[in-house]
Amino acid sequence: MPNVSGLYAITPDTDNSEQLIEQVSAALDGGARVLQYRNKGSDTVRRLWQANILASLARSRHALFIVNDDIELAQAVKADGVHVGRDDAAIAAARAALGPAALIGASCYNDIALARAAVAAGANYVAFGAVFPSATKPQAVAAPLALFAQSIDLGVPRVAIGGITTANAGQVVAAGADAIAVIGGLFDGDGIAERAATLAALFD
Numbered sequence: 001m002p003n004v005s006g007l008y009a010i011t012p013d014t015d016n017s018e019q020l021i022e023q024v025s026a027a028l029d030g031g032a033r034v035l036q037y038r039n040k041g042s043d044t045v046r047r048l049w050q051a052n053i054l055a056s057l058a059r060s061r062h063a064l065f066i067v068n069d070d071i072e073l074a075q076a077v078k079a080d081g082v083h084v085g086r087d088d089a090a091i092a093a094a095r096a097a098l099g100p101a102a103l104i105g106a107s108c109y110n111d112i113a114l115a116r117a118a119v120a121a122g123a124n125y126v127a128f129g130a131v132f133p134s135a136t137k138p139q140a141v142a143a144p145l146a147l148f149a150q151s152i153d154l155g156v157p158r159v160a161i162g163g164i165t166t167a168n169a170g171q172v173v174a175a176g177a178d179a180i181a182v183i184g185g186l187f188d189g190d191g192i193a194e195r196a197a198t199l200a201a202l203f204d
C-alpha cells in the first residue's frame, strides 16, 4: 500500500475555489506527494465540488489524496483515505467505512502512547504536532521534535505538523519525521511552487 512521505500539503480553508485550485496545482507542481483537503467553513455543496476537483488534480500528479475529518466526503470523492483526530470518528469506524485499502491517518498530538494505540487500531500513519507555534491553529498543543526519535519503532510513517516553514523544516526532517504537513508555510503568499520544491527537496 502506498503511504505518506515527503511534503504533505494541507489546503487552506477557503470558499475561493478558483484560487484554491491554482494554489494546489502549484504545490503539486513543486513536489507535494500527499494532499489533504481540510475545509471546516464551506457548505456541503462547495466542499464536495472542491474535493472532487482536488482529488483529480492529485491523481493526475500521482499524489495521494486524503480528506480531513469527513468519512462520507472521502467516500464520495474516492479519496485515498481520511485523517482523523480526537474530535473525529474513531479509526475503527473509518476503516469499517472505507475498507482495507484506505489510508487512515491519526492525530497523536504530543502523545506516543496515543500513537501506539492508533497503530494498534489500524492507523496507516500518525501525526505529531504542533512542532512549532501555528498561526492556522494557535490553540494546538506543543509537541517536541524528540518524539520522532522516540517513535522510530512505531512501524508507520510519522508526520510532523504545525508552524512548519522553509526556514525550520530542515530541523524537522533531521529529527526524523517521515513527512511534513504544511498549510501556511506553503500556501501563504506568492511562490508556492518554489516553496514546495524547497520543502520536497529535504527528502531527496
Ligand SMILES: Cc1ncc(COP(=O)(O)OP(=O)(O)O)c(N)n1
Pocket: 008, 010, 036, 038, 068, 069, 083, 084, 085, 086, 087, 088, 105, 106, 107, 127, 128, 159, 161, 181
Ligand atoms: C496530517 C495532519 N495532522 C494533524 C491534523 C490535525 O487533525 P485534528 O487534530 O483532527 O485537527 P483538525 O485538522 O481537524 O482541526 C491534520 N488535519 N492533518
Ligand SMILES: Cc1ncsc1CCOP(=O)(O)O
Pocket: 129, 130, 133, 134, 135, 136, 137, 140, 161, 162, 163, 164, 181, 182, 183, 184, 185
Ligand atoms: C491542523 C493542525 N494541527 C496541528 S497544527 C495544525 C495547523 C497546521 O497549519 P500550519 O502549517 O499553517 O501551522
Ligand SMILES: [Mg+2]
Pocket: 068, 069, 083, 084, 085, 086, 087, 088
Ligand atoms: Mg480533525
